[in-house]
Amino acid sequence: MSGHNLLKLWASGGSRWRLHQGISRCGKACYSSSNPKVCIVGSGPAGFYTAQHILKARQNVEVDVYERLPVPFGLVRFGVAPDHPEVKNVINTFTQTAKHSRCSFYGNVNVGKDVSIDELQQAYHAVVLSYGAEGNxxxxxxxxxxxxxxxxxxxxxxxxxxxxxxxxxxxxxxxxxxxxxxxxxxxxxxxxxxxxxxxxxxxxxxxxxxxxxxxxxxxxxxxxxxxxxxxxxxxxxxxxxxxxxxxxxxxxxxxxxxxxxxxxxxxxxxxxxxxxxxxxxxxxxxxxxxxxxxxxxxxxxxxxxxxxxxxxxxxxxxxxxxxxxxxxxxxxxxxxxxxxxxxxxxxxxxxxxxxxxxKSLPIDPSVPFDSRKAIVPNVMGRVQQTAGLYCSGWLKTGPTGVIATTMNNSFDTARSVMEDMDSGSLDVSAAKPGSKSISALLEKRGIKPVTFSDWEKIDNVEMSRGEACGKPREKVLTVEEMLQVAWT
Structure with a gap:
């Protein structure tokens, strides 16, 4: 590439230059430490739709998704009726998002227990809570x-x-x-x-x-x-x-x-x-x-x-x-x-x-929670009185609507994150370590995350077990067996 063209590429957006540079060095994007880093807690529809919109909206943001279980997709996997397979097709879109070069999945990480919200906020520019409603x-x-x-x-x-x-x-x-x-x-x-x-x-x-x-x-x-x-x-x-x-x-x-x-x-x-x-x-x-x-x-x-x-x-x-x-x-x-x-x-x-x-449940004493409405108080997904903290999905609105409703409300939260980055109210100028520091913390605490390729091993086992008895899938039913399959 000529010096003139290099200059043009740099002038048209440094982020694209870093991206080009990163990929040419290591095949899969190895991003600059100064890229904005966003962490999403929960890998159900709200989490993945928020991630999808952020990745699409900005070419330099890195997104990490943390999930308590070793398996992703939340209520698409555990809530949608077995005789509604067409509703589960959205998993294909979520899989594309999870495999995006700027997205990483960390299953088997219980946020609020294995790692605190405060620790996530120190490691990321923005933290989005999308862990849904697991209470009754x-x-x-x-x-x-x-x-x-x-x-x-x-x-x-x-x-x-x-x-x-x-x-x-x-x-x-x-x-x-x-x-x-x-x-x-x-x-x-x-x-x-x-x-x-x-x-x-x-x-x-x-x-x-x-x-x-x-x-x-x-x-x-x-x-x-x-x-x-x-x-x-x-x-x-x-x-x-x-x-x-x-x-x-x-x-x-x-x-x-x-x-x-x-x-x-x-x-x-x-x-x-x-x-x-x-x-x-x-x-x-x-x-x-x-x-x-x-x-x-x-x-x-x-x-x-x-x-x-x-x-x-x-x-x-x-x-x-x-x-x-x-x-x-x-x-x-x-x-x-x-x-x-x-x-x-x-x-x-x-x-x-x-x-x-x-009903949503509080995750961490540091996060405001309205126990009457069972939501995190927010304005357009911005958690009140807590800079850099956001929420999407049922935690934001209460448990209403279908997957399409969650998609729109998650896109709205993603837009709030982007607007705050653009306006400077979310300071992304200082480099943050992102998953690097969280991975080190987890390792020290004896927590081993499940990656998306680990999940794909579980997925393959479930599909082949299903095929053996004429079903689309036979699910692995315990966390212990999920981990065993993921790590062998």
């Missing part, structure tokens, strides 16, 4: 600690292979299960409980869960919500899957739908379509073919509206039923509030799954 919202009713009562997060974690839910082994010997909550996760749980095993065994559901479901005696699932049909939180796709689920039929209470037909015309289109499908399922006489299918059905599901849990009823320390308060609605549409009527009704059941929301 409590129902706050007597009996919720009885055997046979589970949070949806743990139940989903059990059939999806989350290591700390492996021992859950729920008792499925009862006839009726009650799910509290009417969002997509509640419908996922209902669908998994009622799906024919022949469908499930072609998915990446774990083998222990598959075996338990094959023996399951659950024949009826009630999906309970405190408000009415027009406030239901699931999407039409999830409802349609329930309606068309083989070997099942719906069972609704006609009185729950009073006045709904008249209100249809004023609903926004997505809500209108969802409500129409519910009305059709609940009240219309089915056609001949559907009628025949319903007669043959061996399992039942149904929504129960205007009901709130008051108490889980016990028999010898096990759930035997649930007492529900009967509500009425005050107000209109999305803003309608459930108000108690004073009536209660008891439902006999042997399994209760509470699907009333996930």
């Amino acid at each position: 919202r409590s129902m706050g009713v007597p009996g919720e600690d009885l055997a046979g009562v589970y949070s949806a997060k743990d139940f989903v974690g059990w059939y999806n292979g989350l290591p700390n839910c492996r021992e859950l082994s729920p008792d499925l010997s009862c006839e009726t299960a009650v799910i509290l909550g009417q969002g997509n996760v509640a419908l996922d749980v209902a669908r998994i409980l009622l799906s024919p095993v022949d469908i499930l065994k072609k998915t990446d559901i774990t083998q222990p869960a598959l075996e338990a479901l094959a023996e399951s005696q659950v024949r009826r699932v009630l999906i309970v919500g405190r408000r009415g049909p027009m406030q239901i939180a699931c999407t039409i796709k999830e409802l349609r899957e329930m309606v068309n689920l083989p070997t099942t039929r719906p069972e609704m209470v006609a009185a729950d739908f009073e006045g709904v037909t008249e209100a249809l015309k004023d609903l926004p289109r997505p809500r209108k379509r969802l409500t129409e499908l519910m009305l059709k399922t609940a009240l219309e006489k089915p056609g001949e073919k559907e009628q025949e299918r319903r007669i043959k059905a061996s399992r039942i599901w149904g929504f129960r509206f205007f009901r709130s849990p008051v108490e889980v009823l016990a028999n010898h320390n096990r759930v035997a039923g649930i007492r529900l308060a009967v509500n009425k609605l005050e107000g209109e549409g999305e803003g309608a509030q459930a108000v108690l009527t004073g009536e209660v009704e008891d439902v006999t059941c042997g399994l209760v799954v509470s699907s009333i929301g996930y």
Whole structure:
């Protein structure tokens, strides 16, 4: 390259010159120590979308992603239903990000325990917290600690292979299960409980869960919500899957739908379509073919509206039923509030799954945390009163929306980081050591991180185990075995 061209390249952006220089020296980019360094805590959708946007927006930023488990992808791996493989395709995009020359993955590192936020802030110009919502919202009713009562997060974690839910082994010997909550996760749980095993065994559901479901005696699932049909939180796709689920039929209470037909015309289109499908399922006489299918059905599901849990009823320390308060609605549409009527009704059941929301937990005493909202207080992802600290995903907003919602909110946080670098409010002029100093700290503390290529060994083992039994994947279920596979 001529001196003139070199000068031109330097003038058009020093970062590109450093990049060129780095790659020509060592094949994979070995960046200048003065490059801005960003650390992301959590490798779920929020973490990877934040990383993706930062890497794309600036050609000289280096991004390190830290994850508590030895495996990446968070709720895409452990939350998405096994029979929704198309939703997991986003893993391909995250893999591209993880393999980017300026991105590194460090699994098996428990931030807040193995390394503090303060230590990360000393090593990086910016720290983004994207560790999601791993806690459960409590129902706050007597009996919720009885055997046979589970949070949806743990139940989903059990059939999806989350290591700390492996021992859950729920008792499925009862006839009726009650799910509290009417969002997509509640419908996922209902669908998994009622799906024919022949469908499930072609998915990446774990083998222990598959075996338990094959023996399951659950024949009826009630999906309970405190408000009415027009406030239901699931999407039409999830409802349609329930309606068309083989070997099942719906069972609704006609009185729950009073006045709904008249209100249809004023609903926004997505809500209108969802409500129409519910009305059709609940009240219309089915056609001949559907009628025949319903007669043959061996399992039942149904929504129960205007009901709130008051108490889980016990028999010898096990759930035997649930007492529900009967509500009425005050107000209109999305803003309608459930108000108690004073009536209660008891439902006999042997399994209760509470699907009333996930909850973020504080990670480190140095990080501000709003325990009422269960989020880190922030403005556009900037953590209040803490320069250089950011948050994205459910930790930022609370547990709402789908993967696309998380993508947009993570891009917004990434933009805040970039704006602060550009405006100088985030000082990137002084060199920071980044992973170099953190790796040294971890080594001193006896912590060995899992790299992305280590994860790929786990991935290959899971895929080949799956192939052997006609599944897309058979997950490794313990952290110990994950580490063993990663490091052999």
